[in-house]
Amino acid sequence: MSFNIALSGIAAAQKDLNTTANNVANVNTVGFKESRAEFADVYANSIFSNGKTAVGGGVTTTQVAQQFHQGSLKFTSNALDMAISGGGFFVTSTGAGTQDFSYTRAGAFKIDSGNYLTDAAGNFLQTFPVDKDGNSTSVSLTTTAPVKIPDTAGSPVKTAEVGIQMNLNAGEEAKDPALFDPNDPETFNNSTSVTFYDSLGEPHIMTTYFVRPENAAYTGESNWVAFYAVDGEQVDLAGPAGTYQTDTNGDGAPDATATASNAAGWKGAVVKYNDTGVYTGSDPAVIATEELGVNGAGVLGAGADGTQTLTVKFNNPTQFASPFEVTELTQDGTTVGRLTNVEVGSDGLVTASYSNGSTVPLARVALVRFANEQGLTQAGNTSWKASLDSGPALAGEANSGTFGDIRSSALEQSNVDLTTELVDLISAQRNFQANSRTLEVNNTLQQTVLQIR
Numbered sequence: 001m002s003f004n005i006a007l008s009g010i011a012a013a014q015k016d017l018n019t020t021a022n023n024v025a026n027v028n029t030v031g032f033k034e035s036r037a038e039f040a041d042v043y044a045n046s047i048f049s050n051g052k053t054a055v056g057g058g059v060t061t062t063q064v065a066q067q068f069h070q071g072s073l074k075f076t077s078n079a080l081d082m083a084i085s086g087g088g089f090f091v092t093s094t095g096a097g098t099q100d101f102s103y104t105r106a107g108a109f110k111i112d113s114g115n116y117l118t119d120a121a122g123n124f125l126q127t128f129p130v131d132k133d134g135n136s137t138s139v140s141l142t143t144t145a146p147v148k149i150p151d152t153a154g155s156p157v158k159t160a161e162v163g164i165q166m167n168l169n170a171g172e173e174a175k176d177p178a179l180f181d182p183n184d185p186e187t188f189n190n191s192t193s194v195t196f197y198d199s200l201g202e203p204h205i206m207t208t209y210f211v212r213p214e215n216a217a218y219t220g221e222s223n224w225v226a227f228y229a230v231d232g233e234q235v236d237l238a239g240p241a242g243t244y245q246t247d248t249n250g251d252g253a254p255d256a257t258a259t260a261s262n263a264a265g266w267k268g269a270v271v272k273y274n275d276t277g278v279y280t281g282s283d284p285a286v287i288a289t290e291e292l293g294v295n296g297a298g299v300l301g302a303g304a305d306g307t308q309t310l311t312v313k314f315n316n317p318t319q320f321a322s323p324f325e326v327t328e329l330t331q332d333g334t335t336v337g338r339l340t341n342v343e344v345g346s347d348g349l350v351t352a353s354y355s356n357g358s359t360v361p362l363a364r365v366a367l368v369r370f371a372n373e374q375g376l377t378q379a380g381n382t383s384w385k386a387s388l389d390s391g392p393a394l395a396g397e398a399n400s401g402t403f404g405d406i407r408s409s410a411l412e413q414s415n416v417d418l419t420t421e422l423v424d425l426i427s428a429q430r431n432f433q434a435n436s437r438t439l440e441v442n443n444t445l446q447q448t449v450l451q452i453r
Helices: 002-025 417-449
Strands: 035-042 060-066 074-077 082-085 089-093 101-104 123-130 160-165 192-196 201-213 226-231 268-275 278-284 285-287 309-314 324-332 339-344 349-354 357-367 377-380 383-385 394-397 405-408 408-413
Touching: 002 035, 002 060, 002 417, 082 089, 192 324, 278 309, 278 377, 339 405
Parallel strands: 082 408, 160 309
Antiparallel strands: 035 060, 074 408, 082 405, 089 101, 089 123, 089 357, 101 383, 123 357, 160 324, 192 201, 201 226, 226 268, 268 278, 285 309, 339 349, 349 357, 357 394, 377 383
């Protein structure tokens, strides 16, 4: 009996030594989680035994439990290195389309020969699909897929909207819109230009000219006229272009709603203000590119989309007695670009940046958590598999709920405390020596009994 007790103690001490040695060996392994050997006594009892005098049967190892507390973060210069600050695991798979998932805290990812994000073992990082605005379209683990980093040029995007925010000087000299000439600065009060792009990515310069009309009956009191030119050619506006308010009731003031064709022949848009100087809109605000140019002669290159339209949006322009000033000038098109950078946000959104200034969301890194992390089965390569004890994987986005945020250009170091492990190593060694001594004493007693005559 005592031999078995001593042997169980030696086996337990050996298990403790092995566990501690494994922790020490992986002190610099990225994403490694230390283990702790947990033991319980062996005790046999029956209804006929005397519990007050019963002796235990030794010790047994109940579990080598993983400890999933946070490891320290080490920052790197690689944007594809990722660390989770908080709860959660990265999801990896052995191939595209497979549901054989592994879970890891090691975020040392790189691009493989197929431009996919993989770990050192070639496992694919799983991500959620996103829409054009970067919002996840699904957070189900079954819809995750490997993320592919594009190596091609960014496609051009034709401009659909131009935004202008400015102040028009209420004290400007009045001019006759019918005399407007883009080549004569004396015929307009102010101008500003913006570059927009056609469907081929070809840049074009659109200039907006502002004229304060000398005759309020043209446009209505406090209104302005905006003229446009593309690449130096005046725009022939479509629809109700060149309309102006008229005095139909003979009271000497323009009607609030009545409009008529511009008999004077100018092709401008009315920038409308009410009688208190508050901006109320513009008419028209859409420019059809097939009519860009003088007398409908187009200015876009061959092969470009001739149905392209530009919505000129005035963003709450003011009309104060101060100099003309443009405070915002934007457009939503882009020309052709080359991939320049890939970034990962704290919410796991993977975005590609191009030389044309555009940023395209690619995917969102998937995270999972478990009801019982210590129930995960170790699979090697600093990864785990789900088991009955761990419960199913619950997927979610980083930086939401109980999931931590993702730190790009960082790696989570091993959570092993080397000082503590060395102390445990000494303790396990002493325990092994004590149990060996117990075995030796038992052997001596056996020898003594055998020598009795």
